[in-house]
Amino acid sequence: MNSSNNEREALTHLELVLRQVRMEANGINSFEFVDPEGHDLPAFTAGAHIDVHIAPGLVRQYSLCNSPSERHRYVVAVLRDEAGRGGSRGMHESMRVPNRVKVSVPRNNFLLAGDAAKVILLAGGIGVTPLKSMVHQLEAESKDFELHYCAKGPEFAAFQSELERMAKTGKVHCHFDGGDPAKGLNIAQLLQTPEVGTHVYYCGPGGFMEACKQAAAHWPADTVHCEHFKAPVQKATAGSSGTAEGYIVELAASGQKLTVLPDQNLAEVLQKAGAPVETSCASGLCGTCKVRHLSGEIDHQDFILDDTERQSFMTPCVSRGCGGTLVLDL
Incomplete structure (x- = not known):
């Protein structure tokens, strides 16, 4: 280049x-x-x-x-x-x-696992879009896969014929329920038995996401991957009460300290102070604002970071400190 x-x-x-x-x-x-x-x-x-x-x-x-x-x-x-x-x-x-x-430029919070022996892809409606790209890659790598594409009917299924033509090393199954999920794919049955070396990826609307989450709950956590298009409704957490009195955020590079009040958004406070934080989805879904934290307790409210990443990173568009001082690598 x-x-x-x-x-x-x-x-x-x-x-x-x-x-x-x-x-x-x-x-x-x-x-x-x-x-x-x-x-x-x-x-x-x-x-x-x-x-x-x-x-x-x-x-x-x-x-x-x-x-x-x-x-x-x-x-x-x-x-x-x-x-x-x-x-x-x-x-x-x-x-x-x-x-x-x-x-x-592209960002990826939904990477394919390189060591997967087989991949199960579950798409609900427009959730097929990232999984279609995965099918391209899996085919190019001659990986074993199966795609289960759930939609109301064939007229609502984008790329159906292309996906079916592409599948050589894997299989594409379309499930049309006519608007009644009970008549569609039995996700719990499909994922009933975890398979060694197999990874599961799912994407779709809220109800579909919850059904996949429950069906895969007994699989090893590091073999199940998902991406939300919309932020699910969050239940109140114990950690959120830690912001009742606000907290301090310190920028490690300059030592500048900022007060974040209980009703303030951390990303907005950082931006007003001139910190290099860019936001996009403002829902904890895209990772645009991800920053490294150096110390302090955090109430994580994102939908993209796993437990390992949360030890070092946070998304200030939705996450916040739990009182005291939060030090960021900014």
């Missing part, structure tokens, strides 16, 4: 051209972004996502669904959600070829 492309990879955001919008299923469009000059784009791995700047102040995260081997394009697919916060409507209504669109 030449030096100009190396400089591009060092960037956090790119300005790309929307080359194609295509209807993939009822309510689902795919969007293909390319470099204006035809250069290669920063590489990504299966399960990665990008931030798409839809309009001023409107940024959303979408999983890349094309093959990681394709360096010339990023492809995302978006389900129009009339009850959503406006991101999907903006994508469907305002994205036009050949718009120039600001997107982030």
